[in-house]
Amino acid sequence: MAASEQVGLWQGLYYVRRGLLWGLVGFALGTGIAALFRVATGGNPWWLEHNFTVGYVFGLIGWLLGVGMWERWVKEWLGLPTQPNPHGWMRYFAFTTDHKVIGVQYLVTFLAVFLIAGLLAMLMRYHFLDSGGLLFDDGVYNQVMSLHGILMIAVAVAVIIGGFGNFLVPLMIGARDMAFPRLNALTYWLIPPVAILLFAAQAVGGWDTGWTAYPPLAVRNAAGQLFFNLAIITFGLSSILGGLNFMVTISFLRAPGMTWWRLPIFAWSILAASILALIFTQAFAASMLMEAVDRLAGTSFFAPPGKPILYQHIFWFYSHPAVYIFIIPGFGILLEVITHFSRKPLFAYRWAVAGFLAIVALSGLVWAHHMFVTTTEVALLGSFLVTTEAISIPTGLVFLSALGTIWMGRLWLTTPMLFALGGVFNFLIGGITGIYLADVPTDIQLSDTYFVTAHFHYTIIGGEIFALMAAIYYWFPKLTGRMYDERLGKLHFWLMFLGFNLAFLPMFWLGLHGMNRRVAIYEPGLEGVNMFVSAAAFLMGSGFLVFLGNMLRSWVRGKVAGANPWQARTLEWQVPSPPPEENFPAPPVVVGDPYDYGVAGAGPHVVLAPAGGREEG
Amino acid sequence: MRRDLALAALLWAVLTGVGEALLVAFDFQPSALSDKGERIKDAVSILAYFAMPVLALVLAGLVYSVVRFRGRGPEEEGTPIRAGIVPWIWLGATSALAFTIMLYPGLWGTVEVAKGSSSQSLTVQVEGLQWTWLVHYPGQGLKNQRELVLPVGQEVTIEVTSRDVLHSFWVPALMMKIDAIPGTVNRITFTPQEADSYANNPLLRLQCAELCGLSHARMVIPVRLVEKQEFLNWVEQQKR
Numbered sequence: 001m002a003a004s005e006q007v008g009l010w011q012g013l014y015y016v017r018r019g020l021l022w023g024l025v026g027f028a029l030g031t032g033i034a035a036l037f038r039v040a041t042g043g044n045p046w047w048l049e050h051n052f053t054v055g056y057v058f059g060l061i062g063w064l065l066g067v068g069m070w071e072r073w074v075k076e077w078l079g080l081p082t083q084p085n086p087h088g089w090m091r092y093f094a095f096t097t098d099h100k101v102i103g104v105q106y107l108v109t110f111l112a113v114f115l116i117a118g119l120l121a122m123l124m125r126y127h128f129l130d131s132g133g134l135l136f137d138d139g140v141y142n143q144v145m146s147l148h149g150i151l152m153i154a155v156a157v158a159v160i161i162g163g164f165g166n167f168l169v170p171l172m173i174g175a176r177d178m179a180f181p182r183l184n185a186l187t188y189w190l191i192p193p194v195a196i197l198l199f200a201a202q203a204v205g206g207w208d209t210g211w212t213a214y215p216p217l218a219v220r221n222a223a224g225q226l227f228f229n230l231a232i233i234t235f236g237l238s239s240i241l242g243g244l245n246f247m248v249t250i251s252f253l254r255a256p257g258m259t260w261w262r263l264p265i266f267a268w269s270i271l272a273a274s275i276l277a278l279i280f281t282q283a284f285a286a287s288m289l290m291e292a293v294d295r296l297a298g299t300s301f302f303a304p305p306g307k308p309i310l311y312q313h314i315f316w317f318y319s320h321p322a323v324y325i326f327i328i329p330g331f332g333i334l335l336e337v338i339t340h341f342s343r344k345p346l347f348a349y350r351w352a353v354a355g356f357l358a359i360v361a362l363s364g365l366v367w368a369h370h371m372f373v374t375t376t377e378v379a380l381l382g383s384f385l386v387t388t389e390a391i392s393i394p395t396g397l398v399f400l401s402a403l404g405t406i407w408m409g410r411l412w413l414t415t416p417m418l419f420a421l422g423g424v425f426n427f428l429i430g431g432i433t434g435i436y437l438a439d440v441p442t443d444i445q446l447s448d449t450y451f452v453t454a455h456f457h458y459t460i461i462g463g464e465i466f467a468l469m470a471a472i473y474y475w476f477p478k479l480t481g482r483m484y485d486e487r488l489g490k491l492h493f494w495l496m497f498l499g500f501n502l503a504f505l506p507m508f509w510l511g512l513h514g515m516n517r518r519v520a521i522y523e524p525g526l527e528g529v530n531m532f533v534s535a536a537a538f539l540m541g542s543g544f545l546v547f548l549g550n551m552l553r554s555w556v557r558g559k560v561a562g563a564n565p566w567q568a569r570t571l572e573w574q575v576p577s578p579p580p581e582e583n584f585p586a587p588p589v590v591v592g593d594p595y596d597y598g599v600a601g602a603g604p605h606v607v608l609a610p611a612g613g614r615e616e617g
Numbered sequence: 618m619r620r621d622l623a624l625a626a627l628l629w630a631v632l633t634g635v636g637e638a639l640l641v642a643f644d645f646q647p648s649a650l651s652d653k654g655e656r657i658k659d660a661v662s663i664l665a666y667f668a669m670p671v672l673a674l675v676l677a678g679l680v681y682s683v684v685r686f687r688g689r690g691p692e693e694e695g696t697p698i699r700a701g702i703v704p705w706i707w708l709g710a711t712s713a714l715a716f717t718i719m720l721y722p723g724l725w726g727t728v729e730v731a732k733g734s735s736s737q738s739l740t741v742q743v744e745g746l747q748w749t750w751l752v753h754y755p756g757q758g759l760k761n762q763r764e765l766v767l768p769v770g771q772e773v774t775i776e777v778t779s780r781d782v783l784h785s786f787w788v789p790a791l792m793m794k795i796d797a798i799p800g801t802v803n804r805i806t807f808t809p810q811e812a813d814s815y816a817n818n819p820l821l822r823l824q825c826a827e828l829c830g831l832s833h834a835r836m837v838i839p840v841r842l843v844e845k846q847e848f849l850n851w852v853e854q855q856k857r
Binding site: 138139142208209210212214215216217220221304305307308309342343344345347348351373374375376377378381382385386389390392393396397399400403404406407408409410411412413421424425428429432435436439440441442444445447448449509512513514516517518519520521522523524525566567596597598599 | 618621645646647654656657658660661664668671672675676678679682683686687688689690691693694695696697698700703704707708711712715718719722723724726727728729730731733781782783785787789790792793794795796798799800801803804805819820824825826827828829830831832833834835
């Protein structure tokens with residue numbers, strides 16, 4: 001292994017290079033086949049959207065094979081011997097089945113996407129320093145806003161589940177790996193083509209329909225829209241397969257003694273989100289496929305004489321549950337971090353789990369609250385008002401659990417704990433303002449305004465991304481074996497917490513005072529507040545420079561952390577940092593609850609060497 | 618523990634009181650210039666009154682715990698507490714609150730704002746197209762106006778549709794919004810309350826609220842609310 005650590009850059013990127021090459025070959029092949037097919041049916045061989053679509057499908061297959069699916073999976077189907085994972089840093093740049101490698105791949109990829117999309121947000125806030133717009137013309141603004149939207153949605157879908165879910169769930173439940181390791185690698189390697197498509201779309205003018213891609217506009221749009229649809233179908237496939245993998249893993253690969261009620265709350269949250277991803281993402285992919293077929297094959301699902309509103313029903317049937325795919329893993333992290341740093345058992349643990357599952361059950365029944373201004377049909381408005389407001393009840397149980405846990409605790413205010421407590425506060429604002437959008441009368445005025453923009457940023461940044469930051473600081477020692485800089489971590493927290501709240505609280509006011517969403521210019525009277533918002537946004541953005549510096553420096557030079565710097569009870573902290581490839585030398589045996597801090601006479605959560613463990617338990 | 622509970626409850630009560638007082642003292646919304654808009658504005662306030670104790674409860678719990686229950690490291694451990702009947706009480710209270718706001722201002726308000734037109738209604742047709750609005754007054758024989766003029770005190774029914782892609786009819790000052798959908802006519806009914814104009818009040822504009830492509834942000838025409846006689850004069854003037 002020592003020798004393979006020293007592979008050069010060129011050699012180390014072998015699989016990525018081959019993936020790109022095979023992808024290009026596949027693309028050319030697909031384009032040619034489409035042209036031949038068109039000639040055979042008596043048409044012009046080059047209708048670029050057709051050629052491109054077929055080329056993309058072949059190119060995607062070529063990419064996957066080239067990046068290593070060939071050696072580690074497909075050869076088996078042909079009765080040929082497969083090859084093991086590459087070693088050293090090279091394994092991060094190849095089709096590798098180790099869940100920890102895949103977790104890091106996801107995390108680093110989506111943090112990079114997050115920073116790019118965040119930079120776009122900074123540009124937009126600069127643009128809004130003047131009510132007439134400082135930076136972009138209308139078309140470029142729409143393009144930038146749309147790209148920011150879909151990139152951030154992709155981050156929100158995948159960064160926690162793909163990053164921490166992959167890295168931690170097998171460790172937390174005492175498994176050797178995921179149930180389907182090769183499928184797991186596939187879900188990650190479907191992502192780079194999505195990114196390539198979304199960025200390449202900008203070269204052909206992008207698309208200007210936001211991340212929601214409503215027809216008829218999306219069917220009439222330039223070719224960038226097709227890139228978007230293909231990207232989302234691919235991304236959806238990745239999400240569906242990932243959800244399936246987590247459900248099976250958590251259901252069947254728990255270590256002996258890891259009963260459902262000893263399962264760490266984060267693993268529960270990933271299970272809940274996976275159920276949603278598996279069931280609902282299919283509707284999202286279907287809506288994108290139908291829209292693409294409307295363009296390519298002249299069907300009329302949504303284009304006249306079809307119904308444009310049908311699209312919204314299908315789209316939101318996924319896209320509302322999707323926000324729970326974002327936030328439930330966030331809840332899992334918040335509760336996980338809060339209980340470890342309160343040094344106290346998780347309060348009302350089973351109620352919090354029941355809350356997650358009730359959210360899963362209800363989330364499929366609330367989609368049309370995004371459509372309250374499409375109709376005046378009271379039967380639709382009233383029923384979706386009721387289901388949507390009902391979802392606040394199980395969400396309340398998560399708050400109960402968080403508050404009950406810190407009550408009478410001994411709060412150790414490290415950086416992850418600060419982010420977790422900040423996340424609870426932010427999500428409260430997000431939740432309360434959500435009621436205004438679930439209530440039909442107030443939504444009539446507030447839908448499609450900055451009130452909505454503020455609300456969903458409070459839930460997604462304030463809730464999920466704060467939880468992500470808590471997770472990054474909390475598990476950084478486990479991922480890297482080194483400790484981050486605590487003072488820089490706290491500086492990051494305060495810059496981000498203050499910057500975030502100062503930027504997004506005034507947006508509620510902007511919405512109430514008539515600033516609509518997704519506009520390149522706005523009423524001059526709102527300029528003062530917008531300048532304040534921009535300044536606060538820059539403050540928040542500067543926090544990420546601190547974050548990035550801290551992470552990069554600590555990864556290389558941080559103090560060696562040891563296996564369990566937080567003295568936490570859960571399984572992932574009982575193995576070395578970073579964990580060895582096989583996770584556990586022998587299957588661990590779970591003998592107690594994960595969060596029994598301060599409980600008199602409580603034994604450990606887990607015994608790593610089963611032979612010696614029986615006396616201790 | 619009992620003392621902590623009492624102090625936290627006091628903090629909760631104080632925060633709630635201060636919050637509610639601020640809500641009463643400051644009107645954080647612009648004025649609504651239609652009858653239904655006033656109901657919507659009231660609903661925003663009512664929900665804020667309901668939200669304040671919830672906000673204060675969580676804030677009090679967070680602040681009190683962070684101040685009082687500090688630890689310095691993993692050696693100091695908290696005092697485990699049994700959940701007991703607390704989750705049942707919590708569930709009961711949150712459910713009661715949720716069901717209350719579902720009924721009022723929720724469902725009650727929904728029926729109010731969705732109320733259809735009476736026979737007295739003035740019908741105005743509004744058509745969205747990339748990227749402007751056309752206003753037609755079928756009863757008055759006026760077509761293709763580039764300004765929405767409405768009489769004060771007169772019930773109005775707006776019939777909204779689109780020629781191309783989705784748009785959304787929105788006049789912030791009237792607090793009325795409905796999507797413009799090609800192939801569908803959506804109707805909303807309301808009564809303007811006060812004479813005013815875009816020149817004086819920037820919220821009196823007919824603004825597209827659904828992303829509709831390139832110049833979405835510029836898809837605005839002025840709105841003018843005028844006395845009934847002035848409306849009739851305006852109609853005459855336009856016909857000439």
